[in-house]
Amino acid sequence: MSALAKNYNRRKIAFKRGKGSFLYATNGKKYLDFVQGIAVNSLGHANPYLIRAINKQAKKVWHVSNAFIIPEGERLAKRLTQKTFADKVIFQNSGTEATEAAIKIARRYFYLKGKPNKNRVLCIKNSFHGRTIAAIFASGSKKMIEGFGPKAGGFDHFRFGDNKSLKKAINNKTAAIMVETVMGERGIKVIPDWWLRELRKICNKKKILLILDEVQCGIGRSGNFFAFENSRVKPDIVPIAKGIGGGFPIGAVLMTKKVASSMTPGSHGSTFGGNPLAMSVGNAVLDQIFKKGFLKNLKKISKYFHAELNKIRNAHPKLIKEVRGVGLLIGLQLCKDQKKFIQKLENNKLLTIRAGENVVRILPPLNVKKSEIDFALKIIRKVCKEIKL
Numbered sequence: 482m483s484a485l486a487k488n489y490n491r492r493k494i495a496f497k498r499g500k501g502s503f504l505y506a507t508n509g510k511k512y513l514d515f516v517q518g519i520a521v522n523s524l525g526h527a528n529p530y531l532i533r534a535i536n537k538q539a540k541k542v543w544h545v546s547n548a549f550i551i552p553e554g555e556r557l558a559k560r561l562t563q564k565t566f567a568d569k570v571i572f573q574n575s576g577t578e579a580t581e582a583a584i585k586i587a588r589r590y591f592y593l594k595g596k597p598n599k600n601r602v603l604c605i606k607n608s609f610h611g612r613t614i615a616a617i618f619a620s621g622s623k624k625m626i627e628g629f630g631p632k633a634g635g636f637d638h639f640r641f642g643d644n645k646s647l648k649k650a651i652n653n654k655t656a657a658i659m660v661e662t663v664m665g666e667r668g669i670k671v672i673p674d675w676w677l678r679e680l681r682k683i684c685n686k687k688k689i690l691l692i693l694d695e696v697q698c699g700i701g702r703s704g705n706f707f708a709f710e711n712s713r714v715k716p717d718i719v720p721i722a723k724g725i726g727g728g729f730p731i732g733a734v735l736m737t738k739k740v741a742s743s744m745t746p747g748s749h750g751s752t753f754g755g756n757p758l759a760m761s762v763g764n765a766v767l768d769q770i771f772k773k774g775f776l777k778n779l780k781k782i783s784k785y786f787h788a789e790l791n792k793i794r795n796a797h798p799k800l801i802k803e804v805r806g807v808g809l810l811i812g813l814q815l816c817k818d819q820k821k822f823i824q825k826l827e828n829n830k831l832l833t834i835r836a837g838e839n840v841v842r843i844l845p846p847l848n849v850k851k852s853e854i855d856f857a858l859k860i861i862r863k864v865c866k867e868i869k870l
C-alpha cells in the first residue's frame with residue numbers, strides 16, 4: 482500500500498526513463514508522451530542540452546541564498562525582459578507561487594500609492610491559478626475551495642466572455658483583473674485577441690492592472706513566446722512557470738517598471754526561488770526556444786496538427802465537438818465524457834490528459850517531430866473508429 486496521501490487519482494502506470502517525446506514504462510511498453518508533465522517538459526524528456534547545463538552547474542554551485550547576487554538569475558531575468566514587455570522579474574518555484582506573487586504585487590502597488598483599500602482582484606469564475614489558499618479562492622471554483630475555508634477575501638468573479646458581468650463586478654476597490662490567456666485546466670479556452678484588447682481598455686479606463694497568467698500557455702507553447710502577443714496587448718504583470726524550467730521547478734513573475742517599484746527589499750521572497758541550479762536550466766531552455774526558427778517551426782508543425790485534427794473531427798462529428806487551442810496547447814472537446822477516449826489512447830500507447838468541459842488535452846514537447854505527430858494522429862484516428870463501433 483502506498484504511503485502517499487490520496488490527493489491524486491493516479492493512473493496505474495510508472496516510467497523508468499524518457500527520451501524526447503517518448504516514455505518507457507516499467508510494464509515494458511513505450512508510450513508517445515503528449516502530456517509532458519502537463520506542458521512542463523518543453524524540450525521533451527532527457528534533453529541532452531539541458532542535461533549538460535544542469536550537470537555543469539551542479540559541479541559548480543547548486544544553491545545560495547537570495548541574500549547574495551546570483552549571476553545565473555541576473556542573466557535569465559535580463560533575457561526575459563529583453564524579449565518581452567517586462568522590465569523586472571522575481572523568481573519562484575511553481576506556478577501557484579507566481580500567481581500569488583502577482584496578486585501581492587498588484588495589492589502592494591496600490592497600497593504604496595496610498596490606496597490600501599484598492600486590493601481586490603477580479604478573476605474569471607472557474608478559472609485556474611493554482612492551489613494555494615489565495616489561488617483557489619481566486620479561481621472561484623466551488624469544488625476547489627470545498628473544505629478549505631475560511632474564505633480568503635479580496636476576489637471577485639465574472640463570467641468568461643461576458644463584458645456585462647465584468648463591468649458590473651468592477652468597483653473602486655478593484656486593483657486588477659487576472660485571467661489565464663488560455664484557460665488550460667478548464668478546457669483549453671482561448672481568450673480571443675479582441676477580448677484581451679477589451680480587457681486592457683477597461684483596465685486603462687479604470688486605472689487598474691492587467692495580470693495575464695501564462696503559467697501553462699507561455700514560453701513558446703502557443704507558437705509565440707507569450708500567448709497574448711498577437712493581440713499586441715501589454716499586460717502589467719505576467720506569472721509564468723512550467724515550460725521555463727523544462728521539467729525543473731521554476732516559477733517567475735514578470736512585470737513592468739511601474740508596478741515593480743512597489744516590491745521593495747523585504748516585501749517578498751523565497752528560499753529556493755531563483756537558485757543557481759534552477760537558473761542555469763532556465764537559461765538553457767531559453768537558449769533552445771530563442772534559437773532562430775524554433776518558434777517558426779513550432780507554428781508550422783502545430784498548424785498542420787490542428788488541420789489534421791479538424792479533419793478527424795469532421796469525420797467524427799458525433800464524437801468530437803471541437804478542436805481547441807493554440808500552437809501545441811491543444812484540446813479535443815468530446816461530445817461525451819473523455820475518460821474512455823483517454824484510456825483507449827493510452828491502450829494504444831499515446832498519453833494525453835483531461836481538462837474541463839470534456840476536453841482531451843494534447844501537449845507535445847515544443848520540439849516534437851512531424852513523424853511523432855503523424856504517429857499520434859494515426860492512434861487518434863484508430864481510437865475514433867474503435868469508439869464509433
Ligand SMILES: Cc1ncc(COP(=O)(O)O)c(C=O)c1O
Binds near residue numbers: 580665697722
Ligand atoms: C494557468 C495556471 N496557473 C497556475 C497554475 C499552478 O501552477 P503549479 O501547479 O506549478 O503551482 C497552473 C497549473 O496548472 C496553471 O495552469
